[in-house]
Amino acid sequence: MPNNGIRDRVAIVGMGCTAFGEHWDRSADDLLIDAYEECLSAAPGVTREDIEAYWLGTLSSGQSGMVLSRPLRLGYKPVTRVENLCASGSEAVRNACYAVASGAYDLVMAIGVEKLKDSGYSGLIRSQTPSDGTAPEIALTAPAAFSLLDPAYCRKYNVDPADMRDAMTHVAWKNHANGAKNPRAQFRKEVFKEKIASSPLVAGRLGVFDCSGVSDGSACALLCRAEDAERYTDRPMYVKALAMVAGPADGAIDPAYDYTSFPEVVHAAADAYRQAGVSNPREEIALAEVHDCFTPTEIVLMEDMGFSERGQAWSDVLAGTFDLHGELSVNPDGGLKSFGHPVGASGLRMLYENWLQFRGEAGARQLEDPRLGLTQNLGGRPGTCVAFVAIVGRERG
Amino acid sequence: MMQVVDAPVQAGLLAYGAYLPRHRLQRSELATALGTGTGGGHGARIVASCDEDSTTLGVAAARRALARGGSPDSIYFATTAPAYFDKTNATAIHAALDLGHRGFAVDLAGAARGGSGALRAAATTGGLAVLADIRTGRPGSADERDGGDGAAAFLFGGGEDGAKPIAHVVAQASATAEFLDRWRKPGESASSTWEDRFGLESYLPLVKDAAGRVLERAAIEQADHVVVSCSQARAVAAGAKLFQSRIAATPPAIGYVGAADLGLGLAAVLDRAGPDETILLIGAADGCDAFVLRTTTELTRRRAARPLEAQLAEGRDLLYSTFLTWRGELEREAPRRPEPDRPAAPPSARSEAWKFGFVGTRCAVCGRVHVPPNRVCSGCHAVDQMERAPLANKAGTVATYTVDRLAFSPSPPMIDAVIDFDGGGRCTLELTDAKPDEVEIGTRVEMTFRRLYTSGGVHNYFWKARPYEAMPEAEQLHQPRR
Numbered sequence: 001m002p003n004n005g006i007r008d009r010v011a012i013v014g015m016g017c018t019a020f021g022e023h024w025d026r027s028a029d030d031l032l033i034d035a036y037e038e039c040l041s042a043a044p045g046v047t048r049e050d051i052e053a054y055w056l057g058t059l060s061s062g063q064s065g066m067v068l069s070r071p072l073r074l075g076y077k078p079v080t081r082v083e084n085l086c087a088s089g090s091e092a093v094r095n096a097c098y099a100v101a102s103g104a105y106d107l108v109m110a111i112g113v114e115k116l117k118d119s120g121y122s123g124l125i126r127s128q129t130p131s132d133g134t135a136p137e138i139a140l141t142a143p144a145a146f147s148l149l150d151p152a153y154c155r156k157y158n159v160d161p162a163d164m165r166d167a168m169t170h171v172a173w174k175n176h177a178n179g180a181k182n183p184r185a186q187f188r189k190e191v192f193k194e195k196i197a198s199s200p201l202v203a204g205r206l207g208v209f210d211c212s213g214v215s216d217g218s219a220c221a222l223l224c225r226a227e228d229a230e231r232y233t234d235r236p237m238y239v240k241a242l243a244m245v246a247g248p249a250d251g252a253i254d255p256a257y258d259y260t261s262f263p264e265v266v267h268a269a270a271d272a273y274r275q276a277g278v279s280n281p282r283e284e285i286a287l288a289e290v291h292d293c294f295t296p297t298e299i300v301l302m303e304d305m306g307f308s309e310r311g312q313a314w315s316d317v318l319a320g321t322f323d324l325h326g327e328l329s330v331n332p333d334g335g336l337k338s339f340g341h342p343v344g345a346s347g348l349r350m351l352y353e354n355w356l357q358f359r360g361e362a363g364a365r366q367l368e369d370p371r372l373g374l375t376q377n378l379g380g381r382p383g384t385c386v387a388f389v390a391i392v393g394r395e396r397g
Numbered sequence: 398m399m400q401v402v403d404a405p406v407q408a409g410l411l412a413y414g415a416y417l418p419r420h421r422l423q424r425s426e427l428a429t430a431l432g433t434g435t436g437g438g439h440g441a442r443i444v445a446s447c448d449e450d451s452t453t454l455g456v457a458a459a460r461r462a463l464a465r466g467g468s469p470d471s472i473y474f475a476t477t478a479p480a481y482f483d484k485t486n487a488t489a490i491h492a493a494l495d496l497g498h499r500g501f502a503v504d505l506a507g508a509a510r511g512g513s514g515a516l517r518a519a520a521t522t523g524g525l526a527v528l529a530d531i532r533t534g535r536p537g538s539a540d541e542r543d544g545g546d547g548a549a550a551f552l553f554g555g556g557e558d559g560a561k562p563i564a565h566v567v568a569q570a571s572a573t574a575e576f577l578d579r580w581r582k583p584g585e586s587a588s589s590t591w592e593d594r595f596g597l598e599s600y601l602p603l604v605k606d607a608a609g610r611v612l613e614r615a616a617i618e619q620a621d622h623v624v625v626s627c628s629q630a631r632a633v634a635a636g637a638k639l640f641q642s643r644i645a646a647t648p649p650a651i652g653y654v655g656a657a658d659l660g661l662g663l664a665a666v667l668d669r670a671g672p673d674e675t676i677l678l679i680g681a682a683d684g685c686d687a688f689v690l691r692t693t694t695e696l697t698r699r700r701a702a703r704p705l706e707a708q709l710a711e712g713r714d715l716l717y718s719t720f721l722t723w724r725g726e727l728e729r730e731a732p733r734r735p736e737p738d739r740p741a742a743p744p745s746a747r748s749e750a751w752k753f754g755f756v757g758t759r760c761a762v763c764g765r766v767h768v769p770p771n772r773v774c775s776g777c778h779a780v781d782q783m784e785r786a787p788l789a790n791k792a793g794t795v796a797t798y799t800v801d802r803l804a805f806s807p808s809p810p811m812i813d814a815v816i817d818f819d820g821g822g823r824c825t826l827e828l829t830d831a832k833p834d835e836v837e838i839g840t841r842v843e844m845t846f847r848r849l850y851t852s853g854g855v856h857n858y859f860w861k862a863r864p865y866e867a868m869p870e871a872e873q874l875h876q877p878r879r
Contacts, residue, residue, distance in 0.1 A: 122733040132748040133740030133857040136825040144801035204799040250775040
């Protein structure tokens, strides 16, 4: 059942976001403090005592609300740690929104953090639940799981693998070009397409440049009821829709699933568009921050989000439809490709780009008059995932 | 000094199966790598893959022996290379054969003589003799060069379910002596041997005695087929000269396979023997065990689907450096990924049928197959309406696949494929015995029981998929031979 939604009942009135990268000199505590301080310093009149409750998203940087309350020495406030794989940061926002909308609190914070570069491993490492050792996730890495999309997509839509390779390259090229314009990105350089297409293979046809980076970072948002928003800022950002789906995880066991779509995203997007009253997302949405963990993921997401017809995303990508100043700007901030993916922070980092764009503070990436934007996360792998979609707007409807 | 041990013979041989791993180490490659010039000899040794051990080899042979059915009450597992000590390995074989919890399963592990021990036991009580081995040796040793890996399994019984024997053990005789021919301290990866002249002199009188008595007992002068198994190549040659077969044949060049050697020799004869022929089996290991079998007319109808000669021809070469890596003699740089945790005992016990037997479930309401098993149907959401769905003998098709160059694997790159099973069910599985360029969407695969990895001293046994070229074994059984 789609939910009733809380369209225009909650506003984001302050945000903070650290630079993402290999912060050898910064702990998760430091990153949380940095994001928190930036947020508060940009919200004049708000003190730490004014914030009544916190939702903290993190996958692996600690357990319980004390991950936040201890470094910040918060005074006896409720802090809830939430985890929903790669949607952990977005999940913190979603729960914070509902707490405000319920009337329980006037001012709350959603904050996310991930310190990935302390492990010494490549890629994302998940803690393992004691098991019988038979689950493919134990051995199969994330790039390998997402690389399954490429041959399946080519086969289903009869796409020449060379064209698909070009589309994947374009996604990486575009997101790095956008990230080059973003002082907070992990990678701030444009990358030639030739270099992307010939990078060392990681899994399937995915090379190093088809994968998002591994980084540390933190981001946060201050939320209140929409009617109180003007008390904190003259340019609030309004929450139009919040949709979240935990899939039945049966794609990996169902021969009908064809590895060319994330049904979880399709459901979450439909729910979000309904809540926000969006009927033609490609026309109505100005910017979409989507989960480009791997380049074929972004291609498939264009179809799942309703931006492209089925089987057409690869050619829309190549036509520049989703470039920075294309018809619909996808990942204008540089995406996971340029930021890496500090899991708990990513969803909030996506919101932060919307925040900057609506306020006209996006610098070299600034879009013309954006009114509606979205963020989208995916946690898990094709056939077995959670999905999140939020829609935010510059104006209260 | 010598003792004579004889036992009554009750059960007939109902079926057999043999398994040779796919990998080959050319002796020329070995000689080049070690810089020993042309001294390495000709041919190749058979090499078990990095995901195979004596238990998985045993399962492969046992599945072939039971391909036409049969549910043995007892499993006697012989190997010189047990995957575990202080824990029975035959239980994993029992579980992989999906035999439930009733029955007996025991290891005869440590020395090559366990092979004839398993045959004696199964022939006496009925049941399945599983003989499997992985032979190791120090780099440059004769054991490394002339050994081989493989397995054979033999189902004995009284034909309770109507199956007629393909052969009977008509006589057996044994001799035992204590002498230091070869030995290995627990924990060592290679054996030591005394000089082979001493071994030869020690074995010959034992072979003469036991084989002489078994022929006398079987009331035959000469057997139609003779198999001599001994770690001493000179003793094999001398034994074969002493007890010549009536029908000349060249045994397949498998190498010495320890506890499985006698069994593989027998399987090779059963692949070609005619009805009503006699087979003299001589196993010389710390004594001598001799058997005489007589085949029946049933043999020609119930031979193993994959003859050893054909398996021998299916080999693919590997580098000596890969061989050393697989055997743990060469520690290579690991990827920057954590090793998987060891499998936990309670979850592994709860999913015994799935993990070891590859048994999924089928919804009794809507028919949907679930791999792994699930209490709630993903199709119709019926709860606890599941029936068993054994999939180990089902073939499947690659729906999509990937080559994972980042994953932890003893043999990178890891290939993972989404497999759709004939008759329903989908599962993501690792592919084995395959190279990246041999896989595509639509590739047909069959299931094989393997050791995924070892972590924290625990072997993670599970199933992998392996491409097949012509047709899966299950279908081959229904094809006329030659």
